[in-house]
Amino acid sequence: MTKLLTLPAADHFGVCPCCGKADGHLNIGRDHWMYCRTHRVKWYIGHDCFPDWRGQTAQDWRQNERLLALFDEIEPARPDLFASDDVLLAHARRQRMHSRSKQLAR
Numbered sequence: 857m858t859k860l861l862t863l864p865a866a867d868h869f870g871v872c873p874c875c876g877k878a879d880g881h882l883n884i885g886r887d888h889w890m891y892c893r894t895h896r897v898k899w900y901i902g903h904d905c906f907p908d909w910r911g912q913t914a915q916d917w918r919q920n921e922r923l924l925a926l927f928d929e930i931e932p933a934r935p936d937l938f939a940s941d942d943v944l945l946a947h948a949r950r951q952r953m954h955s956r957s958k959q960l961a962r
C-alpha cells in the first residue's frame with residue numbers, strides 16, 4: 857500500500873493547519889501554548905494540563921512569552937481532520953493532474 861502523506865503523531869491538542877505538525881508546547885505560568893516554528897503560529901491549549909510548568913521559573917516563562925509574541929495566534933487543525941480522506945483525495949488528484957500536464961507538455 858502506498859502512503860500518500862506522512863501523518864503527524866496523533867495529538868489531540870491540535871496541529872498547525874499549514875503543515876499538520878506541532879513543535880511542542882511552551883508554558884507561560886500555568887498556561888500552555890502549542891506552536892509551529894516554521895509557520896510562526898501558536899494556539900492556546902489550556903491551563904495546568906501538563907505538570908512541567910511547576911519545574912520552571914518566572915524567567916523561563918518570560919522567555920517563552922517573548923518567543924510566542926512573535927507568533928500569530930491561530931485556530932489549530934485537528935490531526936485526524938488534517939489527515940482526512942478529503943486531504944488524501946485532493947493530494948492524489950493534484951498528483952494525477954500534475955503527471956497529466958507533464959504528459960501534455962511532451
Ligand SMILES: [Zn+2]
Pocket residue numbers: 872873874875876877892893894895
Ligand atoms: Zn506549520
